Amino acid sequence: MAGAENQSGRPKSGRGTETIRQRLDALEGKLATAHGRRPPPEEREGRGKAMGQALRLATEMVAGVAVGGFIGWALDRLFGTAPFLMVAFLFLGAAAGIMNVVRTAKAMQGEPMPGQHLRNATDDDED
Structure with missing residues (x-):
């Protein structure tokens, strides 16, 4: 049994220190290449x-149209005037949705909203 502590009895599977070091170096190179192609955090x-x-x-x-359609449908069921109120409120809901989208888009762009100078004037009067 002399020397039994030094050998495990398992066949060599290419997991030697040198082989592992070469694989790790190749992986580090691939990672560095991948990080170079990644967009900067600000862009993401x-x-x-x-x-x-x-x-x-x-x-x-979508919410404007859906709410308008639901209100019109409910009023049609209540008054028995199907489909007139639903169609009318669908158009009103679409108009409200478009107005909300325009208002939100202007706010996102940083432009003053219509009538903003009037709101600011009333805020100044309260002081």
């Missing part, structure tokens, strides 16, 4: 912010 953040704003605008438009 800007994309996410733009996507969030686009989804917000789309949601506001």
